[in-house]
Structures are given as C-alpha cells and as structure tokens.
Amino acid sequence: xxxxxxxxxxxxxxxxxxxxxxxxxxxxxxxxxxxxxxxxxxxxxxxxxxxxxxxxxxxxxxxxxxxxxxxxxxxxxxxxxxxxxxxxxxxxxxxxxxxxxxxxxxxxxxxxxxxxxxxxxxxxxxxxxxxxxxxxxxxxxxxxxxxxxxxxxxxxxxxxxxxxxxxxxxxxxxxxxxxxxxxxxxxxxxxxxxxxxxxxxxxxxxxxxxxxxxxxxxxxxxxxxxxxxxxxxxxxxxxxxxxxxxxxxxxxxxxxxxxxxxxxxxxxxxxxxxxxxxxxxxxxxxxxxxxxxxxxxxxxxxxxxxxxxxxxxxxxxxxxxxxxx
Amino acid sequence: xxxxxxxxxxxxxxxxxxxxxxxxxxxxxxxxxxxxxxxxxxxxxxxxxxxxxxxxxxxxxxxxxxxxxxxxxxxxxxxxxxxxxxxxxxxxxxxxx
Numbered sequence: 001x002x003x004x005x006x007x008x009x010x011x012x013x014x015x016x017x018x019x020x021x022x023x024x025x026x027x028x029x030x031x032x033x034x035x036x037x038x039x040x041x042x043x044x045x046x047x048x049x050x051x052x053x054x055x056x057x058x059x060x061x062x063x064x065x066x067x068x069x070x071x072x073x074x075x076x077x078x079x080x081x082x083x084x085x086x087x088x089x090x091x092x093x094x095x096x097x098x099x100x101x102x103x104x105x106x107x108x109x110x111x112x113x114x115x116x117x118x119x120x121x122x123x124x125x126x127x128x129x130x131x132x133x134x135x136x137x138x139x140x141x142x143x144x145x146x147x148x149x150x151x152x153x154x155x156x157x158x159x160x161x162x163x164x165x166x167x168x169x170x171x172x173x174x175x176x177x178x179x180x181x182x183x184x185x186x187x188x189x190x191x192x193x194x195x196x197x198x199x200x201x202x203x204x205x206x207x208x209x210x211x212x213x214x215x216x217x218x219x220x221x222x223x224x225x226x227x228x229x230x231x232x233x234x235x236x237x238x239x240x241x242x243x244x245x246x247x248x249x250x251x252x253x254x255x256x257x258x259x260x261x262x263x264x265x266x267x268x269x270x271x272x273x274x275x276x277x278x279x280x281x282x283x284x285x286x287x288x289x290x291x292x293x294x295x296x297x298x299x300x301x302x303x304x305x306x307x308x309x310x311x312x313x314x315x316x317x318x319x320x321x322x323x324x325x
Numbered sequence: 326x327x328x329x330x331x332x333x334x335x336x337x338x339x340x341x342x343x344x345x346x347x348x349x350x351x352x353x354x355x356x357x358x359x360x361x362x363x364x365x366x367x368x369x370x371x372x373x374x375x376x377x378x379x380x381x382x383x384x385x386x387x388x389x390x391x392x393x394x395x396x397x398x399x400x401x402x403x404x405x406x407x408x409x410x411x412x413x414x415x416x417x418x419x420x421x422x
Contacts, residue, residue, distance in 0.1 A: 034389070034391065313357065
C-alpha cells in the first residue's frame with residue numbers, strides 16, 4: 001500500500017501498562033498524542049505515517065509529468081487539482097506524524113537519505129497520457145481500499161487525516177476511470193494506448209498491498225494495535241474483485257492469463273506479481289527511484305533560501321511591530 | 326541535521342464551515358508568519374468550499390489539559406445528574422416543558 005512492509009517495533013515496557021493500553025485499543029478508544037503509548041507503537045506509527053506522507057508527495061511526480069502535456073485545458077485543470085490534492089494529503093499526514101514527536105524537517109531528511117521509504121508504485125514511469133487514467137483508476141483505487149478502513153485506526157490524528165483524505169480520494173479514482181473511458185471509446189491507437197497502460201500498471205498496482213501475509217512478519221502486532229486494519233491478501237483480493245469488472249466494462253484485458261472466477265470463494269483467482277521485482281524496486285533499483293529522490297532533493301535544496309528567507313522576514317516584521325508598540 | 330530555529334513554526338487551523346457555525350479545529354500546518362499561515366490554510370483546508378472564515382494560532386500558544394488530569398477535571402460532573410433536564414419526572418398531564 002502507500003505504506004508497505006512497515007516494520008513494527010518491539011516494545012518492552014511494564015506489562016500492566018501495555019495491557020491497559022491494549023484494552024483501550026480493544027475498546028475502540030482513540031489514542032491521542034498526549035496519551036501514554038508504548039515506544040514501539042509510537043515508532044511504528046512514525047514510520048508508517050511518514051511513509052504514507054512521503055508516498056503522497058513523491059506520488060505527485062509521475063502525474064506532474066503530464067500537467068503541461070494534458071490533451072485539453074479541462075484535463076489540465078483537473079490534473080492540476082488532483083496533484084494539488086496529493087500535496088494536501090501529504091501535509092495532513094506529515095502533521096499527524098509530527099504529533100508523535102518527529103519534526104517535519106527530520107521526516108524530509110529521512111526520505112532523502114533513504115531511512116524512510118515511499119510506495120514502490122511511484123518508481124514506475126508514466127509514459128503516455130493513458131497512464132494518467134491508469135494511475136487514477138488503479139493506483140488511487142488501490143489506495144482507497146487501504147485508506148477507507150484506516151479511518152478507524154487507533155491513533156486519533158491518523159484516523160482524522162484519513163477521513164479527510166478519503167473524502168477527496170474518490171474524485172481521483174473517478175477522474176482516472178473517466179480518462180480510461182474516453183481512451184477506450186476513441187481510435188484504435190487510443191485503445192491500444194489504454195491497454196498498454198493497464199498492462200504496465202496491473203502488477204505494480206497489486207504489489208502496492210505488500211507481500212502475502214504468510215511472508216509478512218509485522219502484520220500481527222500492527223493489527224493488534226489497529227494501525228493495520230486488514231491483511232495484505234484480503235485487500236489485494238478485494239481490489240482484484242472490484243477492478244476486473246471495470247476492466248471488462250472498458251473492453252480491456254487484464255494481463256493475467258490465469259485470471260478466473262472462483263465461485264466457491266466468491267472472488268477471482270489471479271496471478272501473484274513478481275515479488276523479486278518488488279523487492280528490487282524497494283532496494284532502489286526500480287526504473288525511476290533515482291529520478292524521484294533526485295527531484296525531491298532538488299526541491300529541498302532549491303527551496304532552502306526561501307525557507308530561510310521567509311523566516312528572516314517574519315522575524316524582522318515581528319521586531320518592527322514590537323518597536324512600534 | 327535539521328535546525329529547529331529554521332523550521333517554520335506550527336500553526337493550528339480553525340475553520341468556520343458556514344455562517345452561524347463556530348470555528349472548528351481542522352488540522353495544522355507550517356508557515357513563517359500569520360499571513361502565510363492563513364494563505365496556506367486556504368490552500369490546504371478549504372479546496373472544496375469548506376470554509377467562510379479561518380483562524381490560525383501558533384501551536385505553542387495553546388495551553389492544553391493533560392490526560393492525567395481527567396479525574397480531577399471531569400469526575401465532579403459525574404455526580405451531578407440533576408443538571409440534566411431528564412433527571413426530573415414531569416407528569417404527562419402538565420404538557421410540554
């Protein structure tokens with residue numbers, strides 16, 4: 001998902017305190033920033049929310065790539081609004097992480113020096129306009145699968161950020177599907193472009209949910225703490241079941257020869273993505289890892305004089321105001 | 326390493342959603358000064374006409390009660406059920422009250 005393979009931290013605190021904390025979570029009480037919480041809960045959340053925030057911010061890059069080349073002024077305005085929303089989502093999430101005692105600058109530095117990750121999906125390039133459709137439809141669609149249940153997560157500021165994000169996210173998925181519908185009702189070349197986008201984004205979208213739960217060592221603790229609400233496999237299955245009929249509606253073929261309806265489980269059987277590729281992308285070897293971090297580094301470096309300058313200006317104005325009083 | 330003196334301060338944002346409603350806390354953001362905080366709040370929290378008025382206050386100026394004060398602060402109210410109108414039984418014959 002936007003937060004993949006989040007390692008949950010061990011906690012060795014007073015068992016009575018831990019039990020009381022777990023009882024609050026089991027009773028669906030929200031944990032707020034000033035409440036006592038296990039060190040492991042705090043650290044895991046910082047890592048998870050930070051990774052989620054970084055994904056929103058880095059996620060602007062593949063779509064920003066097409067703002068100046070959108071086919072119409074209307075599409076351009078819509079894409080601009082969508083990318084602006086992603087910036088907003090990143091900000092809601094950074095603020096939620098900051099309530100846990102990490103600073104915004106620290107979070108940015110951890111992204112830039114590789115201590116924190118962002119979702120593997122944003123390391124794939126957006127080669128054609130149809131990719132804007134595929135990203136909105138599939139990537140935002142997969143994100144929604146994960147974010148809707150996270151509205152009930154145990155940490156108050158994270159849950160509230162998710163409520164805001166979910167309200168806005170369905171616009172993103174619909175605008176993507178709208179692009180796909182337009183392409184699929186267009187010329188043969190446009191249909192081929194749409195099919196090509198689905199071919200390239202299908203498996204990376206399935207990877208967004210993370211490896212199978214039988215290989216996931218961190219799920220149990222995070223699920224007990226209610227900072228992970230569903231298993232990776234549950235969400236992936238739900239995503240496939242929802243998306244395949246949409247692809248059929250578009251007249252596109254899901255690039256999976258083994259895809260079959262399984263009446264017994266009431267869902268599709270489908271092929272796993274190539275997990276070796278997934279781990280390789282996480283290690284930094286995806287098609288765009290270097291480019292993405294370089295773009296964030298450049299924005300951070302080029303923006304330094306603005307950050308310092310505005311602070312100096314604010315200090316000067318405060319001093320002048322004091323002197324005038 | 327990040328220098329806390331150069332990080333823009335944190336502001337808490339309160340939005341009045343509609344005329345007649347009170348301002349409500351919606352989240353926080355970083356800005357160098359109050360004018361920028363209001364502009365950023367406009368961009369971050371009112372992209373879909375969520376507000377007709379914005380308040381911002383630097384987070385360090387907010388005093389908050391502590392979770393451990395819950396008992397002394399709120400328990401005294403528990404025993405005063407007579408503050409609620411439903412405490413009093415008014416016969417149906419009396420009519421609406």
